[in-house]
Amino acid sequence: MNSARRFLLSFAACVALALGMAAPAAAQPFPLTFDAGWNGAGSPPLPASGFWDVQANWNNNFQAGTSNNVSPYAYYQETAVIGGDLVNSVGDLIATFAPVTVNVRTFQDTLGTSASSPAANRRAVAGVLVQNGSTLNIQSTGRLSVLVTYGTNGATTGLPTPGTGSVAVESGGMITIQTSGQLNVVDNIDINNGSMTVFPGALVTAQSINSGAAGTIALSGNASLTSTGSTTLNGTTTISGPNVVFNSGQVFMGDSTVFNPVITGGTHSIMNVNGPVTMNGTLRPQITGVTPTLASSWVLWDSTSTNGQFDFSDDSLTDLPDPGHRYNVATTTVGSVHGTRGLLIVENFLTAEVDRATGAVWLRNTANTGGVNITGYQISSASGSIDAAGFTSSLDDDNFDGG
Secondary structure: OOHHHHHHHHHHHHHHHHOOOOOOOOOOOOOOOOEEEEOOOOOOOOOOOOEOOOHHHEEEOOOOOOOOOOOOOHHHOOEEEEOEEEEEOOOOEEEEEOOOEEEEOOEOOOOOOOOOOHHHHOOEEOEEEEOOOOEEEEOOOOEEEEOOOOOHHHOOOOOOOOOOOEEEEOOOOEEEEOOOOEEEEOOEEEOOOOEEEEOOOOEEEEOEEEEOOOOEEEEEOOOEEEEOOOEEEOOEEEEEOOOOEEEEOOEEEOOOOEEEEEEOOOOOOOEEEOOEEEEOOEEOOEEOOOOOOOOOEEEEEEEOEEEEOOOEEOOOOOOOOOOOEEEEEEEEOOOOOOOEEEEEEEEEOOEEEEOOOOOOEEEEOOOOOOEOOOOOOOOOOOOOOOOOOOOOOOOOHHHHEOO
16 A cells, blocks of 8 residues: 555544544454555565565555555554455456565564654564465564554554454465564464474464464474464474474364474473363374384473374384384373373284184284283274174283283
């Protein structure tokens, strides 16, 4: 939106308040909301290529192509749309922009001291939408805040309650937060089916963080992620090494979840969860630098409780010590701050062998690492094709003692 239009909107609002007219309902944007979109300017090899705070790199659906375009900022509840389509007001033509990368290279959350200082106020944005094939890249020491504020230094006197801002990443979109970069979001980060990569030393904060079934979240080194509300991990989540900082309220992992802890030694990053952890989906650990044994365990999270179980244990990324072993999650109260700890463990499991010709069934302990205590067993068929007529059962304890 150009500066003249912004001034008129603010002036009209002030006149309305001065005349005693009712302020807009809190649910309505105030001032009006406009999206600013990447216009493809600053293409390589120009030095300004891709940078957030270069005004010429942005346009909007009111003054597209003019010299008055500015990068979006929160004072006017403007949302950054990275990639995709925008409407050009001249003839209402549709302008299609190729997938692009927007770089945040400076501190972007410094709010100005007055509403008439766009250059200072544009440092924060009311929302970010990263569309298919596009990237929001927060570079080293860069910081982007997503929020909504009103008035001088965020004062709300005489104005509606501030709204909230969020970040959404569509399928094929990407967010990268480089070392020492920061992404601060007052509301939600919704990765949907895109990706978010948080490099060592980078920091991410939000009210809630969510990923879709095809979404990916990756944290490594001493990256820090804080969700003051909840975290929903329906996609692939990778936590690499022992130094990641992960703070959240409740954590939910759905049926499509792939939880991928990358363990590089005797300890792993502990997810600090001030709420319950619910497990579903696939456990896919990756272990390097240490040889797992039947006695191995690593603390994955500390939470108020742990519910559910992973549906599958995938050992494709690491070698198990012997056949008949698998990874699983156990719980303990020992050493817990919140109530329970979730432990990645290596355990024995029994295999069933069926002779389809004779109907004979064997339960075998193939781990060769000692006996397995069992209290019972059940043999079933999802298709209902087992005929139990004439079935008899006997157990030879010797066959379960390392045989």
